Amino acid sequence: MTTGLVFAIAGAQLFFLGVYSLIVHTHLLRRILALNVMGSATFLAIVGMAQRAQGAAPDPLAHALVLTGIVVAVSASALALALLRQLVAAGGGTALEEDREA
């Protein structure tokens, strides 16, 4: 059990925690939070698995992928939040149509 493996498995749990929240919760801001947690969990899994060998040298490709991923994740979150605010400003409430009757 190495550092990389510990965080990779933590990433696996966090990812499915995010999936659970994404499906079960209907408030859109909460869903955006869930997507962000899923993204962070994926990054942990990528770098953790790259580091899982005992005494491994850090793999720059995994780091570069995660760095790119962090920037893309913030872009996606910002666009999602802008869409949410537009939905609310247009009077649509903070849940999707199909979830409001449930």
Place this chain on the structure above:
Amino acid sequence: MNALEWIAAILLIAGALFFFAGTVGMLRFPDAFSRLHALTKVDNLGLGLLVLGLALQSGSLAIALKLLLIWVLAIVAAATGAYLVANGASRRP
């Protein structure tokens, strides 16, 4: 471990204790102002002790000066933040 490393270790542990005390204060104090009081202790003294310990361990003047700069910036940010939070809290009924 020579004397310098012992001193650095003691400073680091002292800084960590301040962080611990500040966190306990933040969790246990009843209102926003006393929590801010606890947190600013952490930012000033706790971070200062940590930075001092790390600077002693680093063995390079350039790194020590950069760490000191980090501490100064953190204090400015923390002071501004504390003032803003206190202002916001004082206006809330």
Place this chain on the structure above:
Amino acid sequence: MVNLYLVFDLLLALTLMWVGWRTLTSPDLFRGVVLFIAFGVLMTLAWVRLEAPDVAMAEAAIGAGLTGALLLDALADLRARRSHQDIEVSRLAAVSVITLALAGVLSWVMLTLPAQHASMHAPVTQPPNASGITNPVTLVLLVYRAYDTLLEMAVLLLAVIGARALHDEAPVGRAAPQYDLLAPAARVLLPAILLVAAYLLWAGATRPGGAFQAGAVLGAAGVLLRLAGLLPSPATYRRWMQMGLVSGFMVFLLVGVLVIFAGLPWLGYPATHTKALILLVETGLTLSIGMSLLSLFMSVPEQRSPSTHARASAS
């Protein structure tokens, strides 16, 4: 003898999972967002433990800092419109069982994979480099996987275009009087922030750092100025903003295309002037990332209730 580092890692991983749980399931959304920022800071510690200092810096600035600011801003806006709904829980049991099972399967797969795997550490650090750049992550981002970084800039630009198409930028207001310390503090901090950004950009060649971290710091400076009400009116800086937003992608694209006329492959670098070209591209990236992050933060809906938000009180 128990490896104490591993104990720390286990504690950190458990804390990470617990804070993630509380972020997503706390009934108060504000608490959830604040916990998300704490989650980002804990992730930064995890990156340090995983020997990824570049990622740690980016996570602290972008993941915890900027995403937190965006979420808090959106939350304030939602509350002003009195539109947030309670959590509605449905299909609880089936989803819990399935996700738990999948998490278990993934963990088992992770544990049983063989430890041998290909790593880019040797190919990137071993061959002697004429460019003088020794930070392996910068090398991968800008030399070996330059196309990925170019496309990432395109994605960022698309997100900014999307956000700005939805909303116009709110008029710049002065901060409400009770937050009057923000402007002097921003004035004091701004030179230091710019210096840190320039340093991160320059140091990214040989030490952890680089264009993304510098761009994130620039974006944070912009957000700070915006909150302090120190930015000039949108009309004056619109042209500069547009140029800054596209500069990253365009400079990178131009460099990648122009080298074709020198007989090199697309996005290849000539053996001479490699470091200068890479620095030019990185400067463009830094400016672009900073302005994109600021622009994403500034895109807000047109009608705002001025009393609830400190910075939006129109002057």
